[in-house]
Amino acid sequence: MNLVSRISEHFIDSAQTKLSSTEVLAAPIADAVEAMVESLMATGKILACGNGGSAADAQHFAAELVGRYERERPELAAIALTVDSSILTAIANDYAFEQVFAKQVRALGQPQDVLLAISTSGNSANVIAAVNAAHEREMRVVALTGRGGGRIAELLTDRDIHICVPAERTARIQEVHLLTLHCLCDGIDCMLLGTE
Ligand SMILES: O=C(CO)[C@@H](O)[C@H](O)[C@H](O)[C@H](O)COP(=O)(O)O
Numbered sequence: 142m143n144l145v146s147r148i149s150e151h152f153i154d155s156a157q158t159k160l161s162s163t164e165v166l167a168a169p170i171a172d173a174v175e176a177m178v179e180s181l182m183a184t185g186k187i188l189a190c191g192n193g194g195s196a197a198d199a200q201h202f203a204a205e206l207v208g209r210y211e212r213e214r215p216e217l218a219a220i221a222l223t224v225d226s227s228i229l230t231a232i233a234n235d236y237a238f239e240q241v242f243a244k245q246v247r248a249l250g251q252p253q254d255v256l257l258a259i260s261t262s263g264n265s266a267n268v269i270a271a272v273n274a275a276h277e278r279e280m281r282v283v284a285l286t287g288r289g290g291g292r293i294a295e296l297l298t299d300r301d302i303h304i305c306v307p308a309e310r311t312a313r314i315q316e317v318h319l320l321t322l323h324c325l326c327d328g329i330d331c332m333l334l335g336t337e
Pocket residue numbers: 192193194195259260261262263264265268311312315
């Protein structure tokens with residue numbers, strides 16, 4: 142095995158996936174920026190959830206809204222639903238792992254809030270339950286998916302925004318998700334502060 146050529150293939154494959162996603166994703170990402178700014182300006186907040194690498198993405202995004210992205214600006218309201226081990230273990234233990242995000246959405250969600258639901262397959266049961274809970278709370282959903290969007294694609298309504306990476310491999314989808322999150326941060330900052 143030639144490790145160097147294997148690594149080179151990862152770089153090339155990742156870059157190609159990002160390039161081929163540009164045309165498909167730019168418009169829904171812009172829609173998501175507008176939905177999030179509308180929410181934040183109406184004293185709403187962004188609730189973010191996902192599993193594994195997508196949990197890390199949810200936390201990464203919340204950190205950049207609450208802290209900062211590239212420019213100084215007022216703090217923005219975002220909560221990753223993946224971080225409170227007491228809440229997560231209590232819900233998983235007393236109800237089901239499927240409910241770990243949904244119960245938090247029902248506890249915290251208001252109609253002016255946005256759920257950022259991240260799942261590369263679109264089929265994680267706890268993210269699906271969170272989407273359903275967001276709809277119960279009349280929240281809009283921004284879904285970051287891949288592989289056609291799975292079951293989440295079927296649940297989304299006209300008010301929701303689907304950012305579905307045209308790729309099959311989890312790692313590649315996650316790499317585009319991270320780029321998407323930075324586009325969202327940049328777009329939100331531009332709408333709030335103007336372009337530099
Ligand atoms: O980061 C990775 C794989 O690259 C994993 O941790 C991955 O996120 C986990 O297997 C998740 O449970 C996958 O869930 P999902 O993206 O299908 O909703």
